[in-house]
Amino acid sequence: MRALLQRVSEGSVSIAGAPHAAIGKGYVILLGVRNGDTVEDARSLAAKCAGLRVMEDAHGKMNLDLAAAGGSALVISQFTLYGDARRGNRPGFSDAAPPEEAERLYEEFVRAMRAVLGPERVQTGEFGAMMEVLIRNDGPVTILLEHPFRSLTAGEYDR
Numbered sequence: 023m024r025a026l027l028q029r030v031s032e033g034s035v036s037i038a039g040a041p042h043a044a045i046g047k048g049y050v051i052l053l054g055v056r057n058g059d060t061v062e063d064a065r066s067l068a069a070k071c072a073g074l075r076v077m078e079d080a081h082g083k084m085n086l087d088l089a090a091a092g093g094s095a096l097v098i099s100q101f102t103l104y105g106d107a108r109r110g111n112r113p114g115f116s117d118a119a120p121p122e123e124a125e126r127l128y129e130e131f132v133r134a135m136r137a138v139l140g141p142e143r144v145q146t147g148e149f150g151a152m153m154e155v156l157i158r159n160d161g162p163v164t165i166l167l168e169h170p171f172r173s174l175t176a177g178e179y180d181r
Contacts, residue, residue: 023059023067023127024103026052029076029163033096034156035147042153043145047077048093050157053131054103055124056117059169064127067169068134071095076163084163088139095135098147098155099128125149 027049034044051071055064076084077091088095101124105113118124128149136144147153 023056023063023131023169024054025067025071025167026054026100026103027071027074027076027165027167028052028157029160030096030158031160032156032158035096035098035145036154036156037148037151039154042147043096045094045096045145047091047160048088048095048143050096050098050155052098052100052103053128054100055119055127056104057119057123059119059123059127061127061130063169064130065134067167068131069138070167070169072135072138074165074167076165088143094143094145095139096145096147097128097132097135098153099124099149121150 030045030048030050032044032046033048033050035042049071072089072095073087075087077086077088077093079085101115101118102113104118105115106117107113119127132144132146147155
């Protein structure tokens with residue numbers, strides 16, 4: 023499971039030209055679900071996102087987590103995070119989970135985020151919909167998290 027987390031001054035999502043959800047300061051989290059991901063992966067990654075200390079404190083240092091900074095999260099499903107373009111120019115998406123499984127784990131991730139931050143501080147897009155996402159990146163700060171948490175080996179950088 024991958025989360026591309028961007029610290030934002032504001033974020034919003036529209037569907038079919040109509041506003042759907044919006045947040046002020048916080049994180050826009052683009053979430054990709056991979057074949058084989060589990061409920062535990064979703065819960066662990068949500069806890070990591072909620073606890074990540076990249077919000078600025080009173081001294082301008084990245085020192086606060088989302089709750090301490092009074093921020094919100096906008097979670098958007100993003101199967102293209104598992105696009106593989108190593109061969110050719112058209113990405114393949116065979117590593118992405120099938121829609122039914124991906125939606126179940128996306129919803130579990132959202133539930134886990136809401137359990138930590140409160141339901142009013144976690145907004146979502148609509149799973150499977152064509153969405154227009156506004157991301158006003160603050161910093162810019164963009165962090166890629168993957169669960170299970172691991173480091174790339176030297177050979178993986180060459181792929």
